[in-house]
Ligand SMILES: O=C(O)CCC(=O)C(=O)O
């Protein structure tokens with residue numbers, strides 16, 4: 048699986064490069080006269096050049112990520128069949144081909160991003176409001192592919208917009224696919240949304256040009272009946288206008304200002320009293336919330352240290368799982384990859400990063416879990432969740448670790464993110480945007496050890512860029528005599 052990590056997506060560029068080399072060798076050896084193949088190679092080469100020049104942006108941008116995966120799965124399969132190369136089984140330096148799951152994953156990411164950041168189909172680059180070094184858009188066929196996939200997955204209203212974009216771009220028919228086929232599919236999506244009158248109008252347009260079109264003929268019969276009942280039921284199910292956003296979504300968009308009455312109680316200061324070393328190198332602390340307790344430390348981890356963490360984590364990245372109903376599973380609401388590093392045992396050069404957390408939190412590292420490094424992929428996110436365990440009555444929290452529940456979370460931001468990717472707390476109206484070198488710290492439990500539901504939080508979808516974080520979860524055992532008041536003069 049590639050789409051859940053920008054780090055992995057990057058490998059696909061290498062894979063495509065090796066395929067292009069293959070093709071070039073084929074052309075040189077056998078097919079000097081094959082102009083069409085040469086043209087295709089040159090076009091693919093052009094795209095690849097763009098991809099290599101801007102690799103991280105290219106693989107994290109939902110449109111170009113889709114183009115890359117689609118090229119490998121569609122264009123290269125066709126070329127493979129022509130030149131006698133089994134592209135599905137192809138691998139280069141252990142980099143395997145992407146699969147249909149990657150295509151679905153990227154398409155779902157597109158829908159998520161489109162809704163959240165209000166992006167018109169195919170206008171990603173324009174709508175996110177930053178100038179990209181490349182200008183890539185999807186063609187008619189690709190828009191159609193996305194629309195069809197979205198409809199099959201039940202995202203009807205989004206699929207309608209992609210069908211419309213496909214029709215808008217349609218300039219020639221493809222083998223086995225005409226403009227009328229697309230309109231008939233659009234009619235299906237409109238009907239699913241109970242937009243019968245529009246669907247009927249389009250069906251009549253098809254029948255005007257192709258009176259025998261069998262799909263349109265059968266659609267017409269269904270739609271005539273449906274429009275009659277539509278008039279009676281007064282257009283129910285219609286969704287128009289701008290979407291409504293929840294608190295979570297507004298925070299992701301950076302669209303909520305905190306009230307002045309709260310802001311005036313929050314300060315930034317140098318923290319230099321917790322240990323003598325801090326006299327020389329104080330921590331740069333920004334208060335985010337007093338209750339629940341939450342702070343951000345700035346410039347708390349150096350670029351050098353970040354490089355070391357990423358190097359250790361890269362070979363160990365796996366799809367991130369979620370623990371629910373007593374087992375770990377893959378879910379759509381957490382699309383990222385992670386690696387667990389046992390710093391005490393194996394990654395001892397990273398010890399200062401963990402040790403520093405004792406200064407940042409006042410909590411002893413005796414009950415820390417392993418360090419978890421996370422990398423998000425195309426539209427990668429982690430929906431609202433709690434970090435603490437909610438064991439059944441009489442059961443222990445995190446029994447395999449045996450250190451009690453997660454009393455607190457520290458999360459280092461190991462990269463900047465170009466657009467999106469905030470960490471948001473909907474119940475307290477707080478959103479923190481990643482900044483390379485910062486860290487966020489909050490308590491998950493009340494002082495008596497019960498869970499604090501106000502700590503509900505989420506990682507918003509990454510719109511553009513590569514998001515890396517490192518989580519240090521701190522458990523209860525050994526912290527009995529530590530107290531958050533020591534950290535916050537306001538408490
Ligand atoms: O990446 C983020 O911003 C939050 C991640 C998180 O909440 C988690 O991994 O538990």
Ligand SMILES: [Fe+2]
Pocket residue numbers: 432433434504
């Ligand atoms: Fe979390």
